Amino acid sequence: MTGNPEINGERLLERLDRFAEIGATAGGGVNRQALTELDRKARLLLAELAEARGFGVFQDPAANLFIRRRGKDEKAPPLLIGSHLDSQPSGGRFDGALGTLSAFEVLESLEDAGVETQRPVEVVAWTNEEGCRFAPGCMGSSAFSAGEIPLAWSDMAATDGARFGDELKATIASLPQAAMRDLGFPAYAYLELHIEQGPSLEKEDIPIGIVTGIQGTRWLEVTVSGQTAHAGTTALNYRRDPLRAMIATLNGLYASIMPQDERARFTVGRIAVEPGAINAIPQTALCTIDIRHPDSSEIERLSAAVEQVFSDRAGAERCQVALRQTFDMPPANFPQKVLEVLGRAAVKGGLATTRMLSGAFHDALFVNRVAPAAMIFVPCRDGLSHNEAEYTAPRHVVSGARMLLLSTIEILETEV
Amino acid sequence: MTGNPEINGERLLERLDRFAEIGATAGGGVNRQALTELDRKARLLLAELAEARGFGVFQDPAANLFIRRRGKDEKAPPLLIGSHLDSQPSGGRFDGALGTLSAFEVLESLEDAGVETQRPVEVVAWTNEEGCRFAPGCMGSSAFSAGEIPLAWSDMAATDGARFGDELKATIASLPQAAMRDLGFPAYAYLELHIEQGPSLEKEDIPIGIVTGIQGTRWLEVTVSGQTAHAGTTALNYRRDPLRAMIATLNGLYASIMPQDERARFTVGRIAVEPGAINAIPQTALCTIDIRHPDSSEIERLSAAVEQVFSDRAGAERCQVALRQTFDMPPANFPQKVLEVLGRAAVKGGLATTRMLSGAFHDALFVNRVAPAAMIFVPCRDGLSHNEAEYTAPRHVVSGARMLLLSTIEILETEV
Numbered sequence: 001m002t003g004n005p006e007i008n009g010e011r012l013l014e015r016l017d018r019f020a021e022i023g024a025t026a027g028g029g030v031n032r033q034a035l036t037e038l039d040r041k042a043r044l045l046l047a048e049l050a051e052a053r054g055f056g057v058f059q060d061p062a063a064n065l066f067i068r069r070r071g072k073d074e075k076a077p078p079l080l081i082g083s084h085l086d087s088q089p090s091g092g093r094f095d096g097a098l099g100t101l102s103a104f105e106v107l108e109s110l111e112d113a114g115v116e117t118q119r120p121v122e123v124v125a126w127t128n129e130e131g132c133r134f135a136p137g138c139m140g141s142s143a144f145s146a147g148e149i150p151l152a153w154s155d156m157a158a159t160d161g162a163r164f165g166d167e168l169k170a171t172i173a174s175l176p177q178a179a180m181r182d183l184g185f186p187a188y189a190y191l192e193l194h195i196e197q198g199p200s201l202e203k204e205d206i207p208i209g210i211v212t213g214i215q216g217t218r219w220l221e222v223t224v225s226g227q228t229a230h231a232g233t234t235a236l237n238y239r240r241d242p243l244r245a246m247i248a249t250l251n252g253l254y255a256s257i258m259p260q261d262e263r264a265r266f267t268v269g270r271i272a273v274e275p276g277a278i279n280a281i282p283q284t285a286l287c288t289i290d291i292r293h294p295d296s297s298e299i300e301r302l303s304a305a306v307e308q309v310f311s312d313r314a315g316a317e318r319c320q321v322a323l324r325q326t327f328d329m330p331p332a333n334f335p336q337k338v339l340e341v342l343g344r345a346a347v348k349g350g351l352a353t354t355r356m357l358s359g360a361f362h363d364a365l366f367v368n369r370v371a372p373a374a375m376i377f378v379p380c381r382d383g384l385s386h387n388e389a390e391y392t393a394p395r396h397v398v399s400g401a402r403m404l405l406l407s408t409i410e411i412l413e414t415e416v
Numbered sequence: 417m418t419g420n421p422e423i424n425g426e427r428l429l430e431r432l433d434r435f436a437e438i439g440a441t442a443g444g445g446v447n448r449q450a451l452t453e454l455d456r457k458a459r460l461l462l463a464e465l466a467e468a469r470g471f472g473v474f475q476d477p478a479a480n481l482f483i484r485r486r487g488k489d490e491k492a493p494p495l496l497i498g499s500h501l502d503s504q505p506s507g508g509r510f511d512g513a514l515g516t517l518s519a520f521e522v523l524e525s526l527e528d529a530g531v532e533t534q535r536p537v538e539v540v541a542w543t544n545e546e547g548c549r550f551a552p553g554c555m556g557s558s559a560f561s562a563g564e565i566p567l568a569w570s571d572m573a574a575t576d577g578a579r580f581g582d583e584l585k586a587t588i589a590s591l592p593q594a595a596m597r598d599l600g601f602p603a604y605a606y607l608e609l610h611i612e613q614g615p616s617l618e619k620e621d622i623p624i625g626i627v628t629g630i631q632g633t634r635w636l637e638v639t640v641s642g643q644t645a646h647a648g649t650t651a652l653n654y655r656r657d658p659l660r661a662m663i664a665t666l667n668g669l670y671a672s673i674m675p676q677d678e679r680a681r682f683t684v685g686r687i688a689v690e691p692g693a694i695n696a697i698p699q700t701a702l703c704t705i706d707i708r709h710p711d712s713s714e715i716e717r718l719s720a721a722v723e724q725v726f727s728d729r730a731g732a733e734r735c736q737v738a739l740r741q742t743f744d745m746p747p748a749n750f751p752q753k754v755l756e757v758l759g760r761a762a763v764k765g766g767l768a769t770t771r772m773l774s775g776a777f778h779d780a781l782f783v784n785r786v787a788p789a790a791m792i793f794v795p796c797r798d799g800l801s802h803n804e805a806e807y808t809a810p811r812h813v814v815s816g817a818r819m820l821l822l823s824t825i826e827i828l829e830t831e832v
């Protein structure tokens with residue numbers, strides 16, 4: 001590789017500010033939800049910046065946006081680097097935008113240095129990663145990896161009432177300069193830079209996380225049913241209290257799962273009680289459970305254990321249990337070869353790193369199914385994300401982009 | 417006392433059926449909420465039945481309805497017997513109506529037998545015992561015992577939007593034949609027959625409960641605050657999970673309070689979690705606690721213990737606790753002399769009885785503050801109440817009414 005590309009930190013930070021204006025909220029964050037006018041505005045801005053540098057602009061039927069810098073071998077599967085541009089309703093300015101704009105900065109740095117690459121390198125902005133306006137999340141990357149858009153998505157209504165099929169069509173139509181390409185194509189590899197959305201890097205004061213994989217996730221919904229009765233008149237032996245059973249069960253699970261395994265995550269996010277009157281012994285108690293682990297056999301074991309203890313405890317209280325799985329995402333492990341590429345890149349760049357798991361979903365989870373992938377994390381203040389106060393310091397932004405550039409160069413020179 | 421009064425079981429059962437038609441629900445229950453048209457209809461029917469027997473019909477400014485059978489000494493404070501006529505929205509046909517119509521049957525039995533009593537005997541139907549349409553409950557009896565209607569009630573809006581002051585006025589105006597009397601007056605004593613609303617009498621197969629008092633009740637609302645964070649990314653040592661803290665605390669309280677004291681009641685009726693998303697560690701968790709005990713010092717001790725363990729446990733999870741008392745009703749103990757009257761009446765009637773506490777509030781709780789009072793319970797199937805399937809068998813209805821009659825006679829012949 002000729003040339004000595006370097007990240008232009010100022011340019012990147014200015015780009016972040018510029019995109020943060022699109023959907024800026026009073027609280028200092030961003031509300032730029034998928035497939036809205038604002039999402040289209042951001043896509044347009046990126047396309048214009050691309051055209052100004054002579055990069056190719058493409059989109060696919062899922063409105064994924066691709067910015068292509070040519071390689072010597074135009075037939076070679078491209079290296080993809082990127083993230084997403086859509087945000088949460090009360091989102092921050094870094095979640096997704098950091099990775100996408102850093103990737104674009106990588107392209108510009110290569111261009112500035114006159115670097116010729118064998119392969120093409122493409123920036124990708126995946127459609128609807130957040131999944132808040134239309135569920136589920138990671139729509140663009142999952143459609144890309146599956147090679148198709150599920151039929152069921154078309155008629156789906158947004159939280160604001162709009163129809164997915166119409167919004168998708170309008171979004172594609174809003175960027176006529178983006179040539180249409182097939183949904184799904186061979187890619188050499190995929191690298192994504194993202195804020196950690198957790199507190200570890202900040203607390204350990206390490207600028208770069210090399211993400212080894214994404215935890216598997218399983219969501220359960222548990223309903224325990226007993227018998228409602230009067231809180232005052234009903235003695236203990238006459239009670240069939242589903243909430244009592246549920247609380248005893250959850251207490252045991254809280255006390256065992258995470259304390260015994262630092263890689264496990266067990267969270268109860270919601271409890272609903274019926275009838276929900278202060279003076280009524282509950283009739284039913286419902287809770288949601290979020291289980292995560294990088295090891296799929298552990299997810300199976302934990303789910304089975306949860307089901308067993310609920311069953312035992314409910315039985316002891318003469319209650320019934322109904323348990324259903326509402327979501328299941330197997331773990332994704334990024335290929336060793338790619339992790340080694342990142343490791344070498346960090347050494348070359350003098351960047352301190354730590355290996356870590358991602359607890360959150362990312363587009364990389366899906367792209368990893370069809371191309372070798374990995375992620376790079378940077379610290380975010382207090383681990384805060386999905387929050388207008390989300391913040392990553394400029395030095396961490398620049399380190400992250402440097403790491404992405406170095407990793408891009410390293411992975412183009414390796415066989416992965 | 418001359419004459420040999422006897423309950424006319426058929427007449428009473430027919431009356432119960434007749435009143436059950438006023439607000440009858442498809443499920444076989446009654447929706448005859450306080451101060452509605454249906455409540456007025458029931459009052460009117462009772463007034464007409466009274467007039468047909470030559471009894472006096474009175475009401476007070478709280479719309480409490482009184483049916484008076486004269487005594488030899490018209491100046492003597494009357495014996496009051498009765499209950500309420502209003503129901504829950506999905507209520508049963510016995511809750512309140514049993515006591516009120518049995519009391520009216522007692523008057524009619526005395527009249528049929530030509531019994532002359534020294535004192536007047538009055539049937540009372542207290543306004544808004546249920547407290548569902550307008551809160552709180554026991555409005556009529558609490559206003560009677562306080563001698564005044566709280567100013568704040570007037571502008572209170574019902575669950576259906578109606579204004580209390582307007583509905584009260586309309587209810588009073590709907591029965592012009594009921595002469596107005598002062599709110600609160602000296603009463604000799606008060607006896608109330610009611611369904612148990614619990615399962616004990618049925619399970620122990622005893623037809624009559626002599627109620628020694630009403631448990632004290634204290635309601636608490638506890639909010640534990642922590643910090644919301646991502647369920648996937650946040651390791652245990654970074655969590656400040658208020659729900660975890662709450663569940664650990666409640667589990668300990670469930671396991672200790674009621675198992676250690678069969679007179680105590682501890683119930684969690686409601687839990688609410690924010691943000692309440694399956695993949696978010698909670699920010700806040702709120703629960704309601706209903707504590708009951710016949711001993712007021714125990715209520716104090718239990719409340720203090722609840723506050724203490726919540727504080728300790730929340731602190732251990734690095735969360736905050738806010739606890740507030742939303743309701744406090746001290747225990748009521750019915751006077752020994754009245755309990756002895758009931759005991760003698762049962763012996764005379766050949767009725768098996770057991771002494772018991774009431775876990776639910778009743779008008780007798782308030783009347784007991786101004787006149788010696790007591791309650792008589794009869795079994796209800798499965799202990800079910802506040803439910804359209806509420807049911808008391810005819811033989812228990814009749815035993816209850818007999819017990820009320822015998823107790824009426826006994827208390828008139830005693831000095832209490």
